[in-house]
Amino acid sequence: MIPAQFDYLAPTSVEDALAALAEHGDEAKIIAGGQSLLPVLRMRLNAPEMVIDLGKIESLRGVRDDGDAIVVGAMTTHHDVRTSDLVREHAAIITHAVSELADEQIRHRGTFGGALAHADPAGDMGAPALALGAVFTIAGSGGTRTVPASEFFVGLFETAIGEDEILTEIRIPKHTGWGAHYEKFVRIKHQWPIVAVAATVRVDDGTITEARVGLTNMGNTPLRATAVEEALVGAAATEDGVREAAAKAAEGTNPPSDLNGDSDYRKHLAGVLTRRAVLKAAGG
C-alpha cells in the first residue's frame, strides 16, 4: 500500500505550522499521530500535495494543571494521557476511555487532539470530552479562540476547526472525585466501538447528585445524553434507581446502520450500556 507522492513539512512551532497551512491551503493536510490519516493515504482515498506534521512542536505536548481545569496539549499521545495522574485525578472518565482505545501500539502513536480533530463518531475521545464540557483552543492567523465542546463537533468528520486553523489544546474542567466508567461494546477487542457510553457521576450517600453522560457512535458526532443526566440527579445509585433514566439514552439519536448492527439495535444497546456505565461509575 503506497500513498501517492506528497511533500512533507515538520514545523517546530505553531506559528510556522499556521504559516505553512496558509501557504498551501487546500493542498495541505495536517498529520498528528497518523493513525487515521495514514491508512487513508495508503489506500489512496486522499492525496494531499503537502502533509504538515505537528510532531515536532514540543509545546503541543503534555498535561498541565490550570486551577479549576487541566489542560491537555493536542499532540499528547493517548499513552501519555492514559498514564497522566492529573487526568486520572480530575477527569477519570478520560483515563477509562483512553485505556479502551484501540491497542497499545496505536495509543503510543495516536494523539488526543488528533483523534478529537478527526471527529470520527466512533472515536473514543469525543464522548468523554463532550461529557466533561471540554473547551477547545484553536489557533489561527488572527490568534487563538476557544470553542466549547458543545459547538466543536459539527458533523461526520467535521469540527469547528477552520481550514486555516490548528487545534492546540483542550481544557477540561476538573471533575475531581467523580466516579467514572466507559462502557464500550465491541465484537473484537481492537475494533472501533459499535456503541460506547462515557459516564461520570458524583455520588453522595448512595444518591447520584450530578451526572455527565456522553455517547459514542450514536450519530454523526459524539452526543451528550442530557435527558439521562437530568433524570439521574437524585436517583439512587442502584440498578432500579438508574433504570428509568438510562432508558432515555437513545432519545433523539440517529445512529448508523452497518455490518456490526442496525440503527435500532444501537439504540437498544445505548440504553443497556448507559445503565451499566452509570452503575459502574457510581461504584455499583
Add this chain to the structure above:
Amino acid sequence: MTATQERPALEIGKDRRRKEDQRLITGRTRWTDNITLPGMLHLAMVRSPFAHANITSIDTEAARTAPNVVGVFTGSDFGAEMGVCINAWPITPDQKTPNHAPMPSDRVAFAGEIVAVVVARTAAEARDAAELVDVEYDELPAALDLKKAAADEVLAHPDLGTNKSALWVFDSAQAGTGGNVDEAIEKARGDGIVIEREYRQQRLIPAFMEPRSVVVDPTGEQITMWSATQIPHILRFALAATTGVPESKIRVVAPDVGGGFGGKLQQTPEEMIAFAVARRLGKPAKYTETRSESLMAAHHGRDQWQKLTLSAEKDGTVTGLKVELLADLGSHVSLVGGGIPVLGAFMFNAIYKFPAYQFNCQTVLTNKTWTDAYRGAGRPEATYAIERLMDELAAEVGVDPLAIREQNWITHEEFPFTTVAGLEYDSGNYEAATEKAKAMFGYDELRAEQKQRRDAGDPVQLGLGISTFTEMCGLAPSRVLGSLDYGAGGWEHASVRMLATGKVEVVTGASAHGQGHETAFSQIVADRLGVAFEDVEVLHGDTQVAHKGLDTYGSRSLVVGGEALVKAADKVIEKAKPVAAHLLEASLDDIEFEAGRFSVRGTDQGMAIGEIATAVFAAHNLPDGMEPSIDSEATYDPVNFNFPHGTHLCAMEVDTETGETTMRKYVCVDDIGNIINPLIVSGQVHGGLVQGIAQALWEEAVYDDQGTLVSGSFVDYLLPTAADTISFETEHTTSPATTNTLGTKGVGEAGCIASTPAVVNAVVDAVRHLGVNDIQMPCTPERVWRAVNSGGDGGDTEGAAMPHFDESEPGQDSTEGAGA
C-alpha cells in the same frame, strides 16, 4: 569401525521446538517480497471496481508516459502465451466452466478482476501510473445473491446461459452403500421424527499473514518463479500446461511462505501475468499485493446454503440424511473450487450410523470473488451441518445432546467400519475421547449451573456446545481422486541423501508454509536412521531440489509425505546393509540394524550408518557391482484417507440484554493417532480452534448490493487476536491409524473443522429455552439479540461498512482539522 554408541532417545513424541522458528519469527529469512534481482521491474494491477461489466475501452497513454514506466499491458496485448487459470477438478462431465483468462480484455466478472498491468522501475511508480489508466466500463447486471443466482435470475456469464455449473450427487441406494433416503424420510414423517433445517455457511476470507507475492526471472536458461504459494509443483505444471513453455524450462520456488490456510492453493492470475510480463520484457518482475487487494481478489472460502433433512425413529435412532447444497463458486471455477463442497460429500454422515444417505450439491457461478479451498475445505461445512442437526434431534427427543450422539455413533468395537458414504474408517474411539473431554470440562457441573441460571431468569444465560467430529484427510488415494474426476493423483515423494560427512539431507515434495515440516520430518528420519535430530536437514519448496511432489494442503504432509519419507529411509537401510556386511566381513543374513548401527549378530562388531555413508562416498571398497550410492527415494500413494476425530466441548455465556457472547470454557480431546511432535500439534490445534471459532462468531465477507466487498479491510473483516480468545484445554486419546507405518492422522485442519459447530451449538443451547433453534453465522451480538427477541436466525448482515475510511464521507478530502 567398532565405535559403540548409545541408543539415542526416541525423537518421535518429543516436544521439539521448531527449527524454523528463529528465522520465521524474527523475519530474517527469504520471503518472496524480500527478493530483489538486478534490473527487476515492478508490477501494479488495475482492477475492476465493478462486479460485472463489459470493458468498452482502456486508455493507457497517460500511464505509459508516467515517470519510469516501462510498459502497460492489457489482456489484448497477450495471446496464448498468457495461459489460463485452470480448473483441475471438473466435478461432472457436463460442468459449465467459464474460460478463466488471467486478464480479460472484454468483460469483468467480479470486482477486483485485473484489466491492466503497469510495469515500472519501482513499485511506487507502478502504483502511481496505475491510477492513470483510464478504463471505461459498460456495467452489466450482476449475479450476487446465491439463491437468486441459482434461479438464473441474472447471469454471471451471459454466454453460458445459466449460472448452474454442476450438480453432483451421491445416493447410498444407487451406490449400494445404504438404503433409500426418501423412503426413510417418508417413513419418519409417519411414525418418527423429521428435522428440516437450512443453514448458511457464510463467505470467509483465508486472510493469511503474508500477502501473495511473486517474482519471475526469465534471464536464465530456465524461467524461475518465486511465489508465496502452497503448491510450487502444481503451479509449475499449470504454467507449463497453459503457456506452452516446457515444464523442464520452468523452475518454481516457494521460499518461506507466511501462511496459506488453503488460500495459497491456487494458480493465480497475478502469477500468470507476472510470468507473461517478465517473458515479454526479458527482465525480472515482481508483484506483491496490498492487503486490500488480497482481501478482495485472493480466493475466498465456504459460502453455501445447506438444506438438510434428517429422519429418525421416535427414540432418536437416525434413519436417514438428505443434503441439498447450493455452493457459491464466485466468478470462476478455480483450481479445485468446484470440488471443495464435494470433499464434504462423504462427511455429513460423520461418526453416525445412518442407514440411508443422499448428497446433492449444485455449484453456482456468481459475480463475486471466486471461492476455493479454505482450511477444512468441505469438511467444516459437513461437520457444522451434522453436529448442529444432532443437537436439534436431541432437543426434539428431549435428551442430552451427548446421549443422542452416543446412541448413534460407531462404537470402538465396530472398527474398521464402512460408512453409508462408502468410506472405510480404520480406527477410532469416540467413547474414550468423549469420556475424557466430559471429565475435563466438568460437564455435569456446567449443566447444573445452566439449569440454575435458567430457573433464576439470569440475564446472562449459559449454553453448552458439543462437536463430536470426524474428518477425512491425508489427501488422497489416487484411485479415489480418479473416480472423482480430479485431474491429478494424491501421492507424495521423498528422497533421503546420505552425505559424505554423515549428515542427512531429506527432500520432500510437500511444501511447508508454516507447518513445521522441517522439525517433524527431522524427528521421523532421526528415529528411522538412528541419527541425531540436528544432523537431518529437510529441503522443500523448490522444483529443482524437490523435483517431484504434490505439495501441502488437506492435512496430507505428514500422513502421505511422512510415509514416503519412511519408505525412502527404509530403502537407505536396505541399500546400506550389503555395504555393512562387506565391510564387516560378515554374511548379509547376520547383519542387524538398530538405532543407527549395523552390527553382526552375536558379536560386538558394527558400524554406524554415517560411517557407511562415508565409505560409500569414497567407494574404495564396496561389494562387487554395487552402485556407489545408498541415497534413496520413494513415492507413496496412500491406501486410504485417515480419519481423525475428537470431542469438543464449549461453554458460552450469552448476555440476553445485548446479545453479546463470551466464551467461558473450551475443552477438546482429539484423536489424531500417534503424535510426532506434541508442541507442533498443540500449535495446529490452538490455531485451528481460533479459526473455527472465528467463523462461528466473527468473520464474514460481506458484499453490498452492487457487488462491492464491504468487508474490504481488517476494520470490517473481523480477525480475532489473542485478546479475543481464552485458554483452551486440549488433550488427546490415541487410536493409531492402521493405514500408515507411523500410525499418524492429519491435524492441520481438525481444530478448524470441529470448533465452529461446538460454539454455535453452545450459543443456541444458551437461549433454546427462549424459543431459539438457530442463529446464523457469524453469531454477532445483534443476531443473537434479534433471535432472542423476535425469533428467526438473526437475519442477514447489513451490507455497509463503518465509515472510517470511506472516501465519500466529508472531512477526508478536505483540510479540516488537525488530522489524527
